[in-house]
Amino acid sequence: MDNNTKFNTYIQALTQYVTREGNSKVPAIHIEKFEEKDIALGAWVGYVRQRYRKNQLSQDRIDKISSVPNWQWGPFQPGPATDAQRNQEIFTLRSAGKSLREIADIFDLSRQRVHQILKKSESQPAS
Secondary structure (H helix, E strand, O other): HHHHHHHHHHHHHHHHHHHHHHHOOOOOOOEEEOOOOOOOHHHHHHHHHHHOOOOOOOHHHHHHHHOOOOOOOOOOOOOOOOOOHHHHHHHHHHHHHHHHHHHHHHHHOOHHHHHHHHHHHHOOOOO
């Protein structure tokens, strides 16, 4: 499958998801069933949002993605009022057994950023 065909398939799967869910907040681990195929939609949405933020998407692709009803490039807000509050919530979720990916989805962060926050929290003395 060439890149344009694959891109168009993902756009159709995204449209299906957004139509069903009413929003474009696709969890990173979400697999969308489209035309009897499993589409790793969550990973793809994260990838295109990242490329968009880095100005690495063609205008044609930006236009196609933007035309999906209810599409949002993010970041999604509102979140915790402060970074300290958000970081505490991340630490609490991790302590409760949530994966880095699940936490990243909740806060619209990369897994690497969640890992950094957790590392920083562990190295700080208890107050």
